[in-house]
Amino acid sequence: xxxxxxxxNSKDFADQAVNALSNLKRAMPxxxxxxxxxYQEQIKNxxxxxxxxxxxxVLMLVKKINASAISMSIVxxxxxxxxxxxxxxx
Numbered sequence: 839x840x841x842x843x844x845x846x847n848s849k850d851f852a853d854q855a856v857n858a859l860s861n862l863k864r865a866m867p868x869x870x871x872x873x874x875x876x877y878q879e880q881i882k883n884x885x886x887x888x889x890x891x892x893x894x895x896v897l898m899l900v901k902k903i904n905a906s907a908i909s910m911s912i913v914x915x916x917x918x919x920x921x922x923x924x925x926x927x928x
Contacts, residue, residue, distance in 0.1 A: 880920075892927055
């Protein structure tokens with residue numbers, strides 16, 4: 839899982855999103871939808887507030903996560919769930 843927006847902007851963005859959702863479904867077969875729901879709401883709200891596409895909203899949220907003063911392990915987890923939520927929205 840990448841942790842910077844430069845890498846997430848690259849061509850492997852779609853692969854990362856699909857892999858995140860696949861891994862989440864395997865890890866949480868019954869509750870994966872509940873786990874990503876808050877992230878989907880966050881994406882929708884960001885897209886609506888900024889009048890941008892969901893893809894741009896995801897990238898904006900990734901930049902916010904990267905700029906926050908949290909540990910790298912939490913950043914990676916947030917990226918993982920955000921990408922899984924985005925993939926499920928597509």
